[in-house]
Structures are given as structure tokens and as C-alpha cells.
Amino acid sequence: MRILLSNDDGVHSPGLIALYEGLEGIGDLEVVAPDRDHSGASNALTLSRPLTVEQHPNGYYSVDGTPTDCVHLAVNGLFEEPFDRVVSGINTHANLGDDIIYSGTVAAATEGRHLGLPAIAVSLVNDGQFHYDTAARVVRMILEAGRPLALGPRSILNVNVPDLPWDELKGFRVTRLGHRGRAEGAVPMTCPRGKQRYWIGAAGEDSDAGAGTDFQAVREGYVSITPVHVDMTRHEAMRRLSDWVGELGFGEGHTS
Template sequence: MRILLSNDDGVHSPGLVALYEGLRGLGDLEVVAPDRDHSGASNALTLNRPLTVEQHPNGFRSVDGTPTDCVHLAVNGLFDVPFDRVVSGINTHANLGDDIIYSGTVAAATEGRHLGLPAIAVSLANEGLFHYETAARVVRLLLEHNRPLVLGPRSILNVNVPDVPWDELKGFRVTRLGRRERAEGAVPMTCPRGKERYWIGAAGEGGDAGPGTDFHAVREGYVSITPVHVDMTRHEALVPLDEWVDALPDGFGGQV
């Protein structure tokens, strides 16, 4: 098995190193990650300049671009031998509910899926204890499963692991994405040159965080495993929307 590892926290992130160490011996591992923290980059792709790739003494490669850039380059040009799957992480903080819209960790996994590879995004629900080895062991267990998992096209697994020692995990739960409350307001500040600047406010708490959600599973001490489908079409709205468009008073009747 040939596995591409990436992340959004940067090539020197302890979570990425822990993931690499935790998967040693499982297959041929290659690491291509951003040269700096790109948390919140989502699926951004750099199209306005060329990208630089550097190889580090530990064999890891860094790219002066986004997580999506890293996976795209790795799969589409940096290596002659194809990969079997992509694993993105271990993210320093949880990616629950709405977080996945912004997450560069999830974006790296979805880019792998767009390029035809099974992919997993893994994050640590950080409580300040940094049990990355627990999350790495979770990923290894998933990859060593003797039954192949077929999720269908454009789907990945989003995995969130409680920040506890391995023997304190309660188990695994298959979950749906919860939903956060509205984010906190932007925080103004004044820079040394006297100009007003703003910090983006902190994410809201879990608004939809009851049983069955990823929030609830992690809070109860379980690994949350959520199948994420990248098709953002709201299919159940197609028929009522079509009827609404047909009724537009523009003479076209919804037809072109």
C-alpha cells in the first residue's frame, strides 16, 4: 500500500510526525505538506504563481502553498508511482460539524478523493494533552481493516479522536455532522502603526450537538467517524425549486 500523508498545520507539525511514525511499516509512506500553517484554507488552489517544493532531511516534502496544492502536486506530478490512498492530519484541533467547510485538513483529503483516491481526514479534539499517538493508532486500525470499505464517489471519512490515552477511548461511533452556533464577533485591535486590524472571532459552540452527531460522540469519549459526501447539491430541493422557477412571471416558464 502506498500512502500520501498531508495536513494543513504545516510540514513540521507534531501531528503529522506522529501520523508518519504511527503508520510506519504499513506501506510506502510519502509526506507532502504546506511549508507553514494553512489552517482554514479550505480547498484553495494556488493559480497565480508557480509553487516551490523542498525536501527536508527527514524525507518530508514541503510546498509553499495550500493543503490542496500539496495533494494535487503529489498525485499529479511529484511522484512516478501512483498512490493508493490519502491520509490528512493529524490536525491539532477538532474538525466537527461546520468546521469541515473551512478545514484545510478536510480539503487535503477531498482533493485526494477528487483525484480518485480513498481518503481520510483525521483530527485530534485537543484538550491540551496532545495525545497524537492515540489518533495515529486509530488511523492505523482503520487502514488495517480486512474488509474493504466502499463509500462511493466523492466521499471521504472525517475522523475526530478524543484527546485521551488509547486505553481511555470508549470506542467508535459512526456519526453525522453536527452544527455550530454563530461564530463570535470579530475582535478589533490596533497595530503598532496605528491602523485598525481585526482577528476573526472564535468558532461558536455546538448548536446541533446531540446524540448521533460528531460533537456528541467526541464529548462522550468516542472516536467519531463521519462519511462526508462532497456533492453539495440539496437534492430534495430540486423539485420544489423547479416548480418555483416554472412559475416565474418572465414568460420563459423555466425553460430555455
């Protein structure tokens, strides 16, 4: 098995290093990750300039671009030998519910899936203990499963691991995405040159975190595994929308 590892926290992130060490021996591992922290980059591709790739003494590759750039380059030109799957992480904080819209960790995994590879995004629900080894062991267990999992097109697994020692995990739960409430307000500051600047406010508290959600699972000590589909169409709204559009009066007899 040939596995591409990436992340959004940067090539020197302890979560990425722990993931590599935890998967050693499972197959042929290659690391291609951003040269710096790109948290919140979502699925951005760099199209305005060429990208620089650097190989480090430990064999890891860094790219001066986004997580999506890293996976795209790795799969589409950096290596001659193809990959079998992509694993993105271990992210230093949770990617629960609406977090996945902004997450560079999830974006790296979805880029792998766009390019035809099974993909997993894994995050540590960090409470300051930094049990990256637990999250790495979870990924290894998933990859070594006796029966392959077929999710269907444009689907990935979003995995969130409680920040606990391995023997304190309660198990695994298949979950749905919960939802966060409104984000906190922007935080104003003044730069050394006297100009007004702003920090983006913190993510909102969970508002849909009940039964079956990823929020509930990790809160109760379970690994949350959520199948995520990139198709963002709200299919159940199609009929209502069609009826509404039909009432706009823009029919076959329309002339410009």
C-alpha cells in the same frame, strides 16, 4: 500500500510527525505538506504563481502553498509511482460539523478523492493533552481493516479522535455532522503603525450536537467517523425550487 500524508498545520506539525511514526511499516509513506500553517484554507488552489517544493532532511516534502496544492502536486506530478490512498492530519484541533467547510485538513483529503484516491481526514479534539499517538493508532486500525470500505464517488471519512489515552477510548461511532452556532464577533486591534486591524472571531459553540452527531460522540469519549460527500446539492429542495421557478413566468413563449 502506498500512502500520501498531508495536513494543514505545516510540515513540522507534531500531529503529522506522530501520524508518520504511527503508520511506519504499514506501507510506503510519503509526506507532502505546506511549509507553514494553513489552517482555514479550505479547498483553495494557488493559481497566481508557481509553487516551490523542498525536501527536508527527514525526507518530508514541503510546498509553499495550500493543503490542496500539496496533494494535487504529489498525485499529479511530484512522484512517478502512484498512491493508493491519502491520509490528512493529524490536525491539532477538532474538525466537527461546519468546521469541515473551512478545514484545510479536510480539503487535503477531498483533493485526494477528487483525484480518484480513497481518503481520510483525521483530527484530534484537543483539550491540551496532545494524545496524537491515540489518533495515529485509530488511523492505523482503519487502514488495516480486513475488509475494504467502498464509500462511493467523491466521499471521504472525516475522523475526530478524543484527546485521551488509547485505553480510555470507549470505541467508534458512525456519525453525522452536527452544526455550530454563529461565530463570535471579529476582534479589533491596533497594529504598531496605528492602523485598525481585525482578528477573525472564534468558531461558534455547537448548536446541533445531539444524538448521532460527531459532537456528541467525541464528548462521550468515542471516535467519530463521518462519511462526507462533496456533492453539496440539497436534493430534497429540488422539487420545491422547481415549482417556485415555474411560477416566475419565464416560459417557452419568452422573447428577449
